[in-house]
Amino acid sequence: MQAKIGLIGLAVMGANLARNLASRNIQTLVFNRTAAKTEQFMKDFGSNPCLQAAYSLEEMVQKLERPRKIIMMIQAGPAVDAMLDTLTPLLEAGDIVIDGGNSYFEDTRRRSAKLAELGMEFVGMGVSGGEEGALHGPSLMPGCSRKAYVQLEPMLQAISAKAGEDGKEPCVTYIGTDGAGHYVKMVHNGIEYADMQLIADVYTIMRHVLGMEPEEMAKVWDEWNKGELSSYLVEITANILRKKDAETGNPMVDVILDVAKQKGTGRWTSMSALELGVATPTITEAVFARNMSTYKEERKELEKVYADLAAAANKKASFTEAEKAQLLEDLRNTLYAAKICAYAQGFNLMGTASETYGWDLQMDKISKIWRNGCIIRARFLDDVSDSFAKQSGMKNLLFSDFFAEALKKGRAGWGRVVALAAEKGVSVVALSSALSYFDAYRTASGNANVLQAQRDYFGAHTYERVDKAGSFHTEWME
Numbered sequence: 001m002q003a004k005i006g007l008i009g010l011a012v013m014g015a016n017l018a019r020n021l022a023s024r025n026i027q028t029l030v031f032n033r034t035a036a037k038t039e040q041f042m043k044d045f046g047s048n049p050c051l052q053a054a055y056s057l058e059e060m061v062q063k064l065e066r067p068r069k070i071i072m073m074i075q076a077g078p079a080v081d082a083m084l085d086t087l088t089p090l091l092e093a094g095d096i097v098i099d100g101g102n103s104y105f106e107d108t109r110r111r112s113a114k115l116a117e118l119g120m121e122f123v124g125m126g127v128s129g130g131e132e133g134a135l136h137g138p139s140l141m142p143g144c145s146r147k148a149y150v151q152l153e154p155m156l157q158a159i160s161a162k163a164g165e166d167g168k169e170p171c172v173t174y175i176g177t178d179g180a181g182h183y184v185k186m187v188h189n190g191i192e193y194a195d196m197q198l199i200a201d202v203y204t205i206m207r208h209v210l211g212m213e214p215e216e217m218a219k220v221w222d223e224w225n226k227g228e229l230s231s232y233l234v235e236i237t238a239n240i241l242r243k244k245d246a247e248t249g250n251p252m253v254d255v256i257l258d259v260a261k262q263k264g265t266g267r268w269t270s271m272s273a274l275e276l277g278v279a280t281p282t283i284t285e286a287v288f289a290r291n292m293s294t295y296k297e298e299r300k301e302l303e304k305v306y307a308d309l310a311a312a313a314n315k316k317a318s319f320t321e322a323e324k325a326q327l328l329e330d331l332r333n334t335l336y337a338a339k340i341c342a343y344a345q346g347f348n349l350m351g352t353a354s355e356t357y358g359w360d361l362q363m364d365k366i367s368k369i370w371r372n373g374c375i376i377r378a379r380f381l382d383d384v385s386d387s388f389a390k391q392s393g394m395k396n397l398l399f400s401d402f403f404a405e406a407l408k409k410g411r412a413g414w415g416r417v418v419a420l421a422a423e424k425g426v427s428v429v430a431l432s433s434a435l436s437y438f439d440a441y442r443t444a445s446g447n448a449n450v451l452q453a454q455r456d457y458f459g460a461h462t463y464e465r466v467d468k469a470g471s472f473h474t475e476w477m478e
Contacts (some may be wrong), residue, residue: 002065003029016135022050024158037376052381071098093119093174100127105179112178121148126185128374137161140172143181149174161373171369176359190269190283194342197286201428214251218242231378260290276352280345283431330413338434344397362370362386
C-alpha cells in the first residue's frame, strides 16, 4: 500500500509525530538517516499497520502516493538545506515538502522560492507543544501556498490538538505564504519567553519579599489557575513548586541551578522587532533575563561586593495577614495585566510583519489555534480571539475594550508590586518592562521631544513641531 505521507527524522519529535499520524489511520512512511534508528522505531511501534519504513530516500519516494507529501523533522539550519539538496532531485513538480522544525523564517522564505522554481511546494510549518503535543495533538502553523494547504488540511486537522467548547475545533489554520508559519511560531516562542519570565518574577516576589515556601506558593498558583490566569504554564508552575527532590527531600526549585538555556527563537523575535521598529520590551527583557542568568559566577562575586545590599534584599519583610492577602491580589492582577501587554507586543509584531511581508495574518485565527496543543495555551486566548474578531483592524491588544478594563483595574496594584520589588532590591524585569510599556503606550505626550532636540543639537538631524508642519533646525549655540 502506498503511503499518504513520508516523515524524515526519528528523534523524539519526529517519532511522536509519526505515531500521531498513524494513530489517525494515515499511512505513514518513516525514514531516518541512521538505519538502526528506523529499525528500532519499527521494532517499538511497527505493530501499527499504518506505519511503514523506508531505508533510503529513493525507497521513500517510490512508496509515496502522488503528489508526494514529505515532512522533515530534522535539526534547523544547514541540515535542512542539505536534505533538500539530496531529496528534491528525486521528486517531481507538484510534490510537497514540509519543514516541521524551528527554522528561521527568512531561511524558509528562501527555500520556498527555490522549490517554487522546481514546480514544487514548500511548507514551513511551526509545530508547538513539545514531544507530548507531537504525539497527542500539537498546535500547527503552516506557511505555504493556498494550493498546498488545501491538500494538507484534512491530514493536519486530524493530527492537531482540538479546542473550543465542544473540544472539536482543530488547532491549525492557514497562516500565510512562504515564511509566515515559521514566523508565527517564532513569535509564539517569544511570547512564551515573556510569559515564563513574568511567572518567574511573581515567584521571586512571593519567595523573597513575602517569604513564602514552595508548598504555600503552589496552593496560590492552583487557585489562580481557576480564573482568568488559567493556563498550561500556571498549572505546571503549581506542580513544579509542589515537587520534592527524591535525593534530598528539598523542593525541586531549590536544587535546580538558576541558569536558563535557550534555543534562539526568543532572540530571533527580538531581532525581528528591532528590524521592523516594533516595541517588544517584555519579550526582549525575558531574553536578556536568560542571558543574565548565565553570569552565575559573576553574580556570586558581585553579591559579595554589594553584600550590604544583598542583606537588605534577603531580609524578609513583615506583613500582616491582611497586607499579605492584598499583595497576593495585587500580584494576581499584575500578572494578568503584564501578560496582556506581553501578548500585545507579540501580536503587534506579527501585524507589522504581515504588512511588511504581505502575509495577511489573521490574528483572531492565530490566537484560536494557540488555545490548545502549544505551550502558551490558556483560557485567556479565547478573549484575545474575540477581541480581534469584534474590533476589526485593531492595531494593538491594548485597544481591546475587554482588556482595557482589566488593565485599568490592575494598574494601581501593578505599580505597588513593581515599586515594592525595587524598594527591596528584587529584580522583576518582565513585570517592570510591561508596566513601562503600558504607561508609555497610553500616554499621548512622551519625552521624545527631548531626544529630538538632542539629535538636532549635536547632529543637525532636524525635528518636527507641534504647531506647524515641516522639518526644522535650530542653531543651538548662538
